[in-house]
Amino acid sequence: MPPLNQRSPITPQIVCKVAIITSLSAAFWLSGCTSASNNSPSASSATSSAQQPDLRDKKVILTTFTVLADMVRNVAKDQAIVESLTKPGAEVHGYEPTPSDLARAQEADLILDNGLGLERWAERFYGSVSDVPHVTVSTGIQPLEITEGGYRNQPNPHAWMSPRNALVYVENIRKALVEIDPVNEAAYNANAQAYSQQIQAIDQKLQTSLSQLPDHRRYMVTCEGAFTYLIQDYNLKEIYLWPINSDQEGTPQQIRQAIDKVKANQVPIVFCESTVNAEAQKQVAREGGAKFGGIFYVDSLTDASGDAPTYIELLEYNVDTLIKGLQGG
Numbered sequence: 088m089p090p091l092n093q094r095s096p097i098t099p100q101i102v103c104k105v106a107i108i109t110s111l112s113a114a115f116w117l118s119g120c121t122s123a124s125n126n127s128p129s130a131s132s133a134t135s136s137a138q139q140p141d142l143r144d145k146k147v148i149l150t151t152f153t154v155l156a157d158m159v160r161n162v163a164k165d166q167a168i169v170e171s172l173t174k175p176g177a178e179v180h181g182y183e184p185t186p187s188d189l190a191r192a193q194e195a196d197l198i199l200d201n202g203l204g205l206e207r208w209a210e211r212f213y214g215s216v217s218d219v220p221h222v223t224v225s226t227g228i229q230p231l232e233i234t235e236g237g238y239r240n241q242p243n244p245h246a247w248m249s250p251r252n253a254l255v256y257v258e259n260i261r262k263a264l265v266e267i268d269p270v271n272e273a274a275y276n277a278n279a280q281a282y283s284q285q286i287q288a289i290d291q292k293l294q295t296s297l298s299q300l301p302d303h304r305r306y307m308v309t310c311e312g313a314f315t316y317l318i319q320d321y322n323l324k325e326i327y328l329w330p331i332n333s334d335q336e337g338t339p340q341q342i343r344q345a346i347d348k349v350k351a352n353q354v355p356i357v358f359c360e361s362t363v364n365a366e367a368q369k370q371v372a373r374e375g376g377a378k379f380g381g382i383f384y385v386d387s388l389t390d391a392s393g394d395a396p397t398y399i400e401l402l403e404y405n406v407d408t409l410i411k412g413l414q415g416g
């Protein structure tokens with residue numbers, strides 16, 4: 088890890104960050120906030136917020152996508168400002184960083200990414216922000232390899248879809264926060280412990296729920312092959328259209344293979360993910376004799392009013408949707 092950068096004096100952009108974090112606790116996409124003279128209600132409250140030294144001194148943690156931001160927020164709580172480069176609902180694999188993303192990365196105290204090939208687009212600006220430490224939170228996880236398509240033999244990046252792996256993420260996040268902000272070590276330790284207990288509880292809940300499914304109803308059919316880690320944890324079976332988003336999505340060959348597998352295994356229901364087009368999977372349902380069961384969340388959370396505003400709710404929503412679909416509910 089490179090030497091920690093000193094927090095620069097507060098800038099108009101940081102004033103705006105503090106204002107929005109204060110007024111919208113659930114919001115973490117801060118684009119468009121380039122000037123404290125902005126006339127928005129958020130900006131008008133910026134001055135009073137910025138005058139509070141405790142807010143101004145907080146570390147800014149920049150993450151690459153919303154799922155990771157939520158995990159970090161659970162470990163940081165009020166001790167740091169946590170942001171995501173990509174917005175709720177955005178596709179993360181093929182994201183194109185903007186000049187303002189680079190500016191935000193340069194302002195951050197710490198950048199946290201998933202690794203395992205998820206954010207190849209982020210690599211291009213790490214060279215420009217070499218004085219900002221960056222930590223890959225999947226470090227220590229046993230990667231599962233993609234077994235087909237153009238990504239064959241590369242690691243599947245979706246390790247967070249396993250709650251057991253998420254415990255490794257949390258520990259890496261805790262260590263990274265303590266490293267840059269040792270004054271708040273006790274808080275980070277306590278928060279990480281409490282959040283890990285929540286993740287262990289959801290793991291138990293998923294285990295119990297999914298154990299109800301009979302052998303012939305254990306297929307999870309998705310658009311992206313993003314559930315491999317979760318499927319391994321809970322002894323499910325996997326069928327997907329394409330291995331990684333931003334690969335070729337929904338080619339005639341992929342659709343044909345999925346239809347054949349759905350038919351051969353008499354799978355009653357298929358699903359797709361929130362960040363991609365579901366049309367190919369709807370065709371699989373029509374021609375494979377299955378129902379289309381709706382949307383899973385993987386690469387992005389929803390906003391606060393959606394089905395999956397947090398990582399834990401994302402896991403619960405997916406498994407509830409799967410079980411209801413497979414049981415014909």
Ligand SMILES: [Zn+2]
Nearest residue numbers: 311313332386
């Ligand atoms: Zn994905």
